[in-house]
Amino acid sequence: MSELRRDPITGRWNIINTDEPSGPKDFHLEPFTPSAAACPFCPGNERLTPAEIYALRPSVSAANGSDWSLRVIPNKFPALRIEGELGLRGLGLFDLSNGIGAHEVIIETPDHRRQMADLTLPELEQTLGVFRARSLDLRGDRRLKYTLIFKNFGRDAGASLEHSHSQLIALPIIPKRVMEELKGAARYAEFRGRCPYCDMLHQELEEDERLVAENKGFLAFCPFVSSFPFETWILPRAHHSDFAAITQEGLGDLARILKDVLLRLRHGLSDPPYNFILHTAPIEPQPREEYHWHIELTPKLTQVAGFEWGTGFYINPTPPELAAKVLREVAI
Amino acid sequence: MSELRRDPITGRWNIINTDEPSGPKDFHLEPFTPSAAACPFCPGNERLTPAEIYALRPSVSAANGSDWSLRVIPNKFPALRIEGELGLRGLGLFDLSNGIGAHEVIIETPDHRRQMADLTLPELEQTLGVFRARSLDLRGDRRLKYTLIFKNFGRDAGASLEHSHSQLIALPIIPKRVMEELKGAARYAEFRGRCPYCDMLHQELEEDERLVAENKGFLAFCPFVSSFPFETWILPRAHHSDFAAITQEGLGDLARILKDVLLRLRHGLSDPPYNFILHTAPIEPQPREEYHWHIELTPKLTQVAGFEWGTGFYINPTPPELAAKVLREVAI
Numbered sequence: 001m002s003e004l005r006r007d008p009i010t011g012r013w014n015i016i017n018t019d020e021p022s023g024p025k026d027f028h029l030e031p032f033t034p035s036a037a038a039c040p041f042c043p044g045n046e047r048l049t050p051a052e053i054y055a056l057r058p059s060v061s062a063a064n065g066s067d068w069s070l071r072v073i074p075n076k077f078p079a080l081r082i083e084g085e086l087g088l089r090g091l092g093l094f095d096l097s098n099g100i101g102a103h104e105v106i107i108e109t110p111d112h113r114r115q116m117a118d119l120t121l122p123e124l125e126q127t128l129g130v131f132r133a134r135s136l137d138l139r140g141d142r143r144l145k146y147t148l149i150f151k152n153f154g155r156d157a158g159a160s161l162e163h164s165h166s167q168l169i170a171l172p173i174i175p176k177r178v179m180e181e182l183k184g185a186a187r188y189a190e191f192r193g194r195c196p197y198c199d200m201l202h203q204e205l206e207e208d209e210r211l212v213a214e215n216k217g218f219l220a221f222c223p224f225v226s227s228f229p230f231e232t233w234i235l236p237r238a239h240h241s242d243f244a245a246i247t248q249e250g251l252g253d254l255a256r257i258l259k260d261v262l263l264r265l266r267h268g269l270s271d272p273p274y275n276f277i278l279h280t281a282p283i284e285p286q287p288r289e290e291y292h293w294h295i296e297l298t299p300k301l302t303q304v305a306g307f308e309w310g311t312g313f314y315i316n317p318t319p320p321e322l323a324a325k326v327l328r329e330v331a332i
Numbered sequence: 333m334s335e336l337r338r339d340p341i342t343g344r345w346n347i348i349n350t351d352e353p354s355g356p357k358d359f360h361l362e363p364f365t366p367s368a369a370a371c372p373f374c375p376g377n378e379r380l381t382p383a384e385i386y387a388l389r390p391s392v393s394a395a396n397g398s399d400w401s402l403r404v405i406p407n408k409f410p411a412l413r414i415e416g417e418l419g420l421r422g423l424g425l426f427d428l429s430n431g432i433g434a435h436e437v438i439i440e441t442p443d444h445r446r447q448m449a450d451l452t453l454p455e456l457e458q459t460l461g462v463f464r465a466r467s468l469d470l471r472g473d474r475r476l477k478y479t480l481i482f483k484n485f486g487r488d489a490g491a492s493l494e495h496s497h498s499q500l501i502a503l504p505i506i507p508k509r510v511m512e513e514l515k516g517a518a519r520y521a522e523f524r525g526r527c528p529y530c531d532m533l534h535q536e537l538e539e540d541e542r543l544v545a546e547n548k549g550f551l552a553f554c555p556f557v558s559s560f561p562f563e564t565w566i567l568p569r570a571h572h573s574d575f576a577a578i579t580q581e582g583l584g585d586l587a588r589i590l591k592d593v594l595l596r597l598r599h600g601l602s603d604p605p606y607n608f609i610l611h612t613a614p615i616e617p618q619p620r621e622e623y624h625w626h627i628e629l630t631p632k633l634t635q636v637a638g639f640e641w642g643t644g645f646y647i648n649p650t651p652p653e654l655a656a657k658v659l660r661e662v663a664i
Contacts, residue, residue, distance in 0.1 A: 150638030158637025305490025306482030311507030
């Protein structure tokens with residue numbers, strides 16, 4: 001089991017395991033499994049995972065059989081669990097609650113050797129469609145306030161299994177980082193009367209220095225204030241706060257630009273470890289009109305060290321203008 | 333050269349190199365140097381570093397000679413430079429300024445083989461005294477608003493040289509992370525009429541579950557809301573916002589508890605990489621009465637991954653109650 005514990009000074013809620021740690025050193029996932037033989041995400045090994053939540057498979061086939069093309073399962077070592085009450089309470093100066101939430105794994109392909117960048121456009125569109133479907137499904141649970149979808153690719157980016165997968169964690173609290181973006185966007189909108197992400201999109205198009213790729217629906221660029229070398233954002237041209245409101249046409253455009261950027265990162269930087277993070281609005285009755293959903297891709301090339309932990313600022317050795325030029329010039 | 337660039341949404345100021353990256357992959361320091369032969373921090377190799385800012389050496393000896401016991405130098409690859417004007421300006425929706433500030437390296441011992449945990453108590457007290465002296469000296473520069481002192485120990489914690497050293501970065505802006513603590517402490521003090529760190533100190537003493545060590549002046553504990561496994565804070569018992577106001581007796585107490593904790597981490601966790609971060613108040617005419625300086629020590633045992641980047645919350649697999657027990661039981 002886990003607890004959510006709140007720092008009374010910074011307001012940060014951490015998820016803290018309250019069991020004695022057992023087998024795996026942490027409770028993200030199992031240890032990194034490079035060989036396909038024992039991979040719990042490979043077809044034929046379905047018994048090694050909890051029963052599936054969702055899958056794409058021929059309509060005649062039974063759940064948890066091996067003929068799927070995409071599979072969603074609960075994380076075997078979940079940071080949060082769906083069963084139980086939130087039980088919000090105080091303990092001296094701290095606040096805490098039970099570790100309630102959802103922690104799912106989206107296995108994007110049955111093929112152990114193919115990563116997200118290798119998926120065909122229809123397969124990638126299908127995967128993004130499942131991100132949308134799972135996001136919409138979890139809105140039925142009134143305890144949940146935010147759904148985060150992310151991918152850790154490569155051991156140095158935090159992956160513990162090699163087989164291509166993304167993760168979904170639904171939280172009973174709007175995360176600190178998301179609140180910062182929501183409040184920052186609202187403050188900007190109040191002062192300037194516009195969405196800061198829309199302004200950023202126009203400025204990037206106009207300056208034309210940090211663009212990586214674009215298509216009908218999306219722009220990919222290395223942001224002016226990049227925290228990390230080769231950090232790349234994918235921003236929809238149309239202002240919308242909620243990823244899950246994306247149309248089927250939008251999913252097609254997103255699949256195209258995402259594959260393009262992933263291939264540029266792979267070939268421009270020797271297949272680096274990276275994190276993929278989908279930034280979207282919280283689950284709320286009223287939409288956050290001022291917010292603009294987007295994807296942040298950050299290759300893991302440098303160490304976060306004392307300076308970054310102590311300040312919350314980042315030292316980035318690579319000018320984003322140079323990073324974008326390198327990525328633009330990759331032949332794919 | 334570098335630029336400070338501000339994210340208009342989150343308010344984060346990143347330090348971004350604007351030169352083409354040259355030799356070293358980043359501009360923290362030179363690549364990790366395991367052998368003593370070419371170490372620029374070893375006595376006899378003073379010519380490999382910029383001229384010293386400060387040193388402890390026999391009074392008859394000349395600057396930059398090799399008979400020092402502690403040496404402070406400008407970082408050869410500084411994130412910020414002391415020369416020039418801040419030049420704060422706007423660029424569309426962004427703000428930026430020149431990378432003005434100080435970036436110093438404190439070489440704690442001439443002996444390549446001894447780490448901070450190996451320093452004698454008088455040597456460690458002397459090092460902490462130099463942290464105080466450099467902090468006080470930089471207050472003369474009116475452009476600087478904050479002095480961060482930190483140590484990256486081990487390659488996985490971001491060190492690029494093995495020879496024991498700490499770093500000091502003085503910034504023209506109060507960092508985001510520090511502002512969060514200042515505002516959070518002020519909010520707590522307004523509501524409860526007390527310092528949250530003093531309350532934490534009393535709660536930790538009372539619950540007696542997460543204490544690691546204590547002496548006359550200080551308490552060391554694994555905080556209730558630990559973000560990382562075995563995260564340990566050293567908090568002075570007396571409420572004071574400013575580390576640099578510490579007395580000589582305080583430096584002695586701090587040296588004792590710091591050495592104690594560093595040895596517990598080394599022997600309890602097989603000499604892990606770690607970050608040492610000194611949290612103190614900004615350089616301001618009026619003291620921040622509500623703040624309480626302290627040291628945060630975080631062994632680097634887990635990867636920060638997509639969940640942490642996307643939320644600003646941390647998943648911590650090790651209950652701090654267990655971490656404290658393990659550290660308490662180390663025989664030193």
